Amino acid sequence: MPLPFMTAAGQTGAAEHPEPSPLPYDARDHWRRPYRPGPWRVGGAALILLLASYMLFSTLIIALAGAVPGALVCLGAALAVIGLALRLLRVGVWVSAHGLRRVGLLNTVTLSWAEVAAVRTVQQPVRWLGLPRTVQGQALDVVRAGDGEPLRTLLTDHNADFLSRPEAFDRAADVIEEWAAESQPVAHSTAHR
Incomplete structure (x- = not known):
């Protein structure tokens, strides 16, 4: 099955935008993730949603038993778990x-x-699947303009999106760079006006 939206041939309005874009999207103002979520992230979310389905089934059983306050508590907990998975x-x-937007589990920057100021790939110890254990790997770091304070590491080749997928990490890092x-240059030229 052809997927024209994933190829350069599927771009519409190419004559309107003569400059090449790193991502094959015409709407550059929309927020896009330049890579697909990895299997570890999708699998973890699927397990959490499975837990939520059991919680919703428990809600139904509790409601049929006549304990409405308990069913409401269970429903609220199930909705919180679904929100966590999303x-x-x-x-x-x-x-x-x-x-550039870095979306974390609890915060967004x-x-x-x-x-x-700069986006660069560096070799450094990185956390394995976000756990305290560190291994040697690659990380994509952002340095802020002005104070030069680094932002928390954006991507690593050992996180839930890129573990055992080094080619996907290289592509994602290249696209973000x-x-x-x-x-x-566009941002700096508009800032000086």
């Missing part, structure tokens, strides 16, 4: 013409391209 799927790096290189 948030887990959104975790990652998102880019647009406006800037957004930087405009004018605030980004291209977005930064392409968007920074």
Whole structure:
């Protein structure tokens, strides 16, 4: 089955935008994740959703037994677990013409391209699947403009999206670096106006 939206031939309006874009999207103002979520992240979210389905089934049983307050508590807990699974799927790096966004499980940090001094891939100890154990690997770091304070590591080749997929990490890092290189001059020129 052909998937024209995943190829350059599927781009519409190519004559309107003569400059090449690192991502094959015409709407550069929309926030996009430049890579697919990895199997570890999707599998973890699926297990959490499985737990939520058991909780919803328990809610039904409790409600049929006549304990409405208990059913409401169980329903609230199930909805919280579903929200956690959806948030887990959104975790990652998102880019647009406006800037760079790092979505975490509990917080989100957004930087405009004018605030980004450099995006680079470095060799350093990285956390394995977000656990305290560290291994030697690659990480994508962002240095903020002005104070030079580094942002928390964006991506590593041992996180839930790229574990055992080094080619996918290299592609994602290259695309994010291209977005930064392409968007920074525009951001600096509009900042000086």
